[in-house]
Amino acid sequence: MKYVLMYTSRPDLAAGADPEAAQAIYQRVYEWFGTNAGVMADSGAELLGVETATTVKHSADGAVVVDGPFNEAKEVIGGFSVIDVADMDAAIAVVKTWPLLELPGIAVEIRPMVEDYSHMEG
Amino acid sequence: MKSRRPATTDDLLARTLRDEAGPLVARLSRRFGDFDLAEEAVQAAVVEALTSWRRDGRPQRPGAWLQVAATRNAMDGMRHRDRQRALAARVDVPTAGEAAAGTDDRLALLFACCHPALAPEARLALTLRAVVGLTTPQIARAFLVHETTLAQRIVRAKKKIVSAGIALTVPPPAERSVRLGDVLAVVYVMFNEGFVSSTGATQDRDLAADAVWLAGVVATALPDEAEAWGLAALLTIQHARSRARFADGDLVLLREQDRGLWDAAAIAEGEAMIERAASLGRPGAYQLQAAIAAVHATGSSWAETDWLQISLLYDELARHDPSPVVRLNQTVAHAQVAGPADALARLEQLAQPLADYHLFHATRAHLLTGLGRDDEAARANARALELTTNDAERRLLTTRLHSRRLDDGS
Numbered sequence: 001m002k003y004v005l006m007y008t009s010r011p012d013l014a015a016g017a018d019p020e021a022a023q024a025i026y027q028r029v030y031e032w033f034g035t036n037a038g039v040m041a042d043s044g045a046e047l048l049g050v051e052t053a054t055t056v057k058h059s060a061d062g063a064v065v066v067d068g069p070f071n072e073a074k075e076v077i078g079g080f081s082v083i084d085v086a087d088m089d090a091a092i093a094v095v096k097t098w099p100l101l102e103l104p105g106i107a108v109e110i111r112p113m114v115e116d117y118s119h120m121e122g
Numbered sequence: 123m124k125s126r127r128p129a130t131t132d133d134l135l136a137r138t139l140r141d142e143a144g145p146l147v148a149r150l151s152r153r154f155g156d157f158d159l160a161e162e163a164v165q166a167a168v169v170e171a172l173t174s175w176r177r178d179g180r181p182q183r184p185g186a187w188l189q190v191a192a193t194r195n196a197m198d199g200m201r202h203r204d205r206q207r208a209l210a211a212r213v214d215v216p217t218a219g220e221a222a223a224g225t226d227d228r229l230a231l232l233f234a235c236c237h238p239a240l241a242p243e244a245r246l247a248l249t250l251r252a253v254v255g256l257t258t259p260q261i262a263r264a265f266l267v268h269e270t271t272l273a274q275r276i277v278r279a280k281k282k283i284v285s286a287g288i289a290l291t292v293p294p295p296a297e298r299s300v301r302l303g304d305v306l307a308v309v310y311v312m313f314n315e316g317f318v319s320s321t322g323a324t325q326d327r328d329l330a331a332d333a334v335w336l337a338g339v340v341a342t343a344l345p346d347e348a349e350a351w352g353l354a355a356l357l358t359i360q361h362a363r364s365r366a367r368f369a370d371g372d373l374v375l376l377r378e379q380d381r382g383l384w385d386a387a388a389i390a391e392g393e394a395m396i397e398r399a400a401s402l403g404r405p406g407a408y409q410l411q412a413a414i415a416a417v418h419a420t421g422s423s424w425a426e427t428d429w430l431q432i433s434l435l436y437d438e439l440a441r442h443d444p445s446p447v448v449r450l451n452q453t454v455a456h457a458q459v460a461g462p463a464d465a466l467a468r469l470e471q472l473a474q475p476l477a478d479y480h481l482f483h484a485t486r487a488h489l490l491t492g493l494g495r496d497d498e499a500a501r502a503n504a505r506a507l508e509l510t511t512n513d514a515e516r517r518l519l520t521t522r523l524h525s526r527r528l529d530d531g532s
Contacts, residue, residue, distance in 0.1 A: 003287075086289070087291075088237075088239060088288045088289065089288070089297070093297070112285055
């Protein structure tokens with residue numbers, strides 16, 4: 001099954017982290033992608049900071065463009081990948097080794113990807 | 123409550139369904155490749171069985187009866203959902219003689235139903251339905267929740283198992299002890315729900331007995347897991363006291379229970395489980411609670427109870443689980459050893475986290491009474507009563523409010 005991993009963080013908490021320790025952990029992120037190359041259906045993308053986000057929203061008078069992310073939450077999405085593994089437990093096992101989870105405020109959301117569109121036919 | 127009346131047809135039906143439903147859900151899930159469909163089919167078969175078996179008596183081979191009914195439902199469901207896929211699958215109707223699935227199947231199902239990716243409030247409901255063979259109305263009655271709400275909760279959890287790819291497997295040893303904690307927590311809550319609400323005369327299933335059974339199934343299937351034996355021991359010993367816990371629907375406190383009504387054989391069985399757990403050399407919170415329950419269960423009276431040992435066990439338990447409720451019980455044991463003044467000082471430290479917990483106020487009332495501070499005790503008892511939702515506990519607290527009796531809160 002394919003799962004999208006959404007890497008999220010709390011910029012407000014990340015500011016307090018020890019830069020050297022954080023640097024060491026980032027180094028391990030590269031290794032992590034190497035280790036898990038076999039399950040990466042799409043290694044995805046790392047995103048620039050949330051301050052660069054622009055959102056296009058529905059409004060009754062037509063779409064409007066606003067500065068900022070789509071929601072006001074403290075957590076921001078920093079990137080995503082797509083993995084292809086047997087089941088949810090396998091996905092959780094991969095995600096649990098994500099090196100950044102050692103830092104406060106880090107979370108990874110796992111979402112199964114829609115792969116079967118056959119029920120939408122006829 | 124089963125222990126207060128002779129075994130009825132319903133008890134027999136319940137036990138048969140309990141034995142058969144879980145493995146059948148697991149087996150049909152594999153066969154049809156769809157847990158949601160399989161679980162729905164077994165649930166419908168359970169409902170049919172309750173009607174038909176009550177009317178015509180239990181069939182010769184209840185397991186086979188249930189399997190045939192559930193398989194037919196699953197195939198109907200499959201045709202209803204997806205004609206094409208049903209034709210492609212061409213599932214054969216099983217013969218009644220097909221070998222019954224083993225405990226591993228039930229265990230795998232249990233781990234899936236208690237998966238951490240499911241909402242905590244859905245895990246117990248789903249476990250009761252899929253693993254223990256209860257119907258949605260039975261579960262709704264046990265938890266005093268609206269049937270529609272409960273059904274929605276179960277549907278959401280089942281859909282997530284299917285769509286998020288939660289496998290019906292027992293986790294590998296490295297993952298197992300953490301995941302086992304989630305499973306044991308569900309069984310523990312199941313027991314407590316049954317234990318507290320067993321006053322209900324309308325209840326047609328004894329949830330506490332179901333939980334004792336399920337804890338035994340888990341421990342037997344995972345014999346090297348000390349905490350699984352610890353929970354089985356704890357529930358076995360607690361349940362052994364159930365006949366003495368209620369008199370005419372009113373809760374009877376431990377200190378006033380007729381100890382002659384306790385099931386001595388079950389208590390001995392529980393103690394053997396504690397020894398088995400201890401031999402594995404990995405102490406834990408359930409084992410310590412079981413040890414505490416065993417000390418209570420072997421005291422010849424409230425006064426003769428080995429309070430020093432209980433107090434020491436609570437100190438150890440609080441190291442494993444420093445939650446406010448455990449520290450509250452630690453204080454109750456401490457009061458028996460060191461007196462109410464010292465215990466009250468410790469108790470006041472829990473005032474904030476337990477402000478809305480009725481037993482905090484009930485315990486405080488008890489200690490204040492012991493110190494002769496009757497007006498404060500009355501106010502604490504009144505607060506406890508305000509916060510109580512369970513009818514039997516409410517009646518007990520009402521009695522205390524009027525008579526200001528000393529008691530232990532258990």
